[in-house]
Amino acid sequence: LSTLSTLSTLSSSCDVDPELARKGWLQDTLVRDNQIFLERDPELAGGKLAKMGAAPYDYFRGSASQFGRDFTQAGSPGYWPTRYLDDEGWDVALVGDPHPENIGTFIATDGVVRVEFNDFDGATWGPWISDLRRLALGFDVACRQLRQRQADDAVNVLVEDDCVAWPRAVVEGYLAELPLVAADPDDPQRLRLREGQSHGLVVDDLLEKAREDGDAGSRLEDYTVVENGERRMVYGQIEPGSVARFGDREIALYGDTLVELGDDERQLVEALLDTYPLSLSEAVPVAELELIGVARRLGSGVSSYPVPRYYLLLAGPSDAPDDDFMLEAKQILDPLLLPGAPRQPRPGWPDNVTRVIEMQRLLQDDGADRWLGGAMLGDLALKVRHRSGYTRGFSVDRALEKLGEGDWVAADLLLFAEQAGRLLAVAHGRAPKGDGQRGGPAIARAIEADPQGLVDETVDFIAVYGPRTALDHGLLGELIEEHGPSLGYRRQGDGQ
Numbered sequence: 009l010s011t012l013s014t015l016s017t018l019s020s021s022c023d024v025d026p027e028l029a030r031k032g033w034l035q036d037t038l039v040r041d042n043q044i045f046l047e048r049d050p051e052l053a054g055g056k057l058a059k060m061g062a063a064p065y066d067y068f069r070g071s072a073s074q075f076g077r078d079f080t081q082a083g084s085p086g087y088w089p090t091r092y093l094d095d096e097g098w099d100v101a102l103v104g105d106p107h108p109e110n111i112g113t114f115i116a117t118d119g120v121v122r123v124e125f126n127d128f129d130g131a132t133w134g135p136w137i138s139d140l141r142r143l144a145l146g147f148d149v150a151c152r153q154l155r156q157r158q159a160d161d162a163v164n165v166l167v168e169d170d171c172v173a174w175p176r177a178v179v180e181g182y183l184a185e186l187p188l189v190a191a192d193p194d195d196p197q198r199l200r201l202r203e204g205q206s207h208g209l210v211v212d213d214l215l216e217k218a219r220e221d222g223d224a225g226s227r228l229e230d231y232t233v234v235e236n237g238e239r240r241m242v243y244g245q246i247e248p249g250s251v252a253r254f255g256d257r258e259i260a261l262y263g264d265t266l267v268e269l270g271d272d273e274r275q276l277v278e279a280l281l282d283t284y285p286l287s288l289s290e291a292v293p294v295a296e297l298e299l300i301g302v303a304r305r306l307g308s309g310v311s312s313y314p315v316p317r318y319y320l321l322l323a324g325p326s327d328a329p330d331d332d333f334m335l336e337a338k339q340i341l342d343p344l345l346l347p348g349a350p351r352q353p354r355p356g357w358p359d360n361v362t363r364v365i366e367m368q369r370l371l372q373d374d375g376a377d378r379w380l381g382g383a384m385l386g387d388l389a390l391k392v393r394h395r396s397g398y399t400r401g402f403s404v405d406r407a408l409e410k411l412g413e414g415d416w417v418a419a420d421l422l423l424f425a426e427q428a429g430r431l432l433a434v435a436h437g438r439a440p441k442g443d444g445q446r447g448g449p450a451i452a453r454a455i456e457a458d459p460q461g462l463v464d465e466t467v468d469f470i471a472v473y474g475p476r477t478a479l480d481h482g483l484l485g486e487l488i489e490e491h492g493p494s495l496g497y498r499r500q501g502d503g504q
Contacts, residue, residue: 054259059310280337
């Protein structure tokens with residue numbers, strides 16, 4: 009397959025088997041979505057697609073664009089009309105890709121660790137119900153992967169009813185929290201997941217590990233070493249890689265790896281530090297940011313697996329290495345555009361850096377990351393955040409471990425699903441919509457007549473689209489086996 013148009017051939021046939029048509033559609037859309045990476049770095053682009061093909065939850069993480077297409081394209085399996093989306097609900101501030109592993113910890117300027125959504129690269133304005141369905145679907149996919157991978161001797165085993173209950177709990181949590189935020193975004197009774205009190209085993213585990221790792225200097229100790237009183241980056245493999253297998257194909261995937269930069273990339277990072285400080289909520293003089301080490305990190309993320317990601321080691325205020333700290337700079341691309349969604353009022357951001365920073369500050373509670381900022385370097389958008397042990401995300405793999413050891417039960421994750429729904433309600437309810445009005449009152453008016461109907465509607469959607477997502481994961485595995493990790497795409501200039 010040498011052009012994008014030929015990838016659509018199967019889909020355009022009027023008498024083709026529906027699964028074969030879906031397979032052609034999936035091949036076409038995944039290639040289009042990842043063309044920038046397939047052109048720039050085919051190995052990393054193929055690694056992303058192989059990572060998606062290796063696990064159902066990683067497929068879900070990497071296929072937000074497929075979800076978006078299905079959400080609003082009539083005839084698609086995810087096109088599920090709703091009676092809860094009125095004219096005022098199309099321009100709510102969206103997290104963009106809310107799912108269980110995009111919930112994690114931060115430490116704010118007050119020194120308190122809290123749990124929030126932690127990824128706003130896709131944040132924009134749009135229909136609030138897409139965020140809610142995406143979050144509920146994430147818990148469905150996570151539950152089914154956990155069930156699939158639990159060992160025979162696991163202490164606490166999940167059952168089918170759990171995978172139905174978790175998405176339902178997301179919506180019920182959303183409905184329980186939204187009226188509070190709609191009436192008063194600062195209501196003292198609304199959800200605040202902060203250390204100092206218990207929030208259930210899952211959130212407590214996140215908070216306790218973040219405090220422990222942060223106080224111990226984890227992350228900094230993982231990626232740096234102190235020699236002769238000076239701290240420097242450690243290059244090479246930090247964690248071992250893996251191999252994804254699809255039939256006879258074996259595709260090597262990076263583990264956590266740091267590599268040195270060439271001259272061009274180092275100059276780019278130095279240019280970033282010249283302008284980035286101006287984007288901080290509390291500006292820091294450029295002269296105070298002394299770069300003492302830099303690396304590119306490979307192997308992280310799913311959607312962002314091929315995206316340039318740099319670790320910047322900066323000197324602390326003292327001459328000792330103890331207060332050195334690390335920032336992460338990552339390229340930001342355009343947000344998901346839901347097909348058919350109204351574009352008015354149009355977002356007024358001049359670039360993706362401005363979009364992500366402004367939306368994260370609006371959607372998060374109390375400005376959790378003081379180092380959040382970024383800069384545009386030509387057409388390259390780089391977002392910067394603090395990288396330390398205080399930042400820790402929920403992990404489906406850790407849930408598998410905790411269930412297997414008997415430390416957690418299904419009810420602990422059910423509570424976490426409900427809390428996730430509440431977190432989303434807080435984000436939607438507090439932030440202004442595209443028209444400047446808060447989202448909470450608009451959403452509350454849309455659902456007040458029949459809130460239970462929203463629960464039923466979402467559960468019905470998951471009952472159809474959850475299995476479709478699992479089937480699509482299987483189709484991607486077939487595509488990789490047949491065409492390789494680039495799905496048959498040939499770079500411009502590679503010939504026929």
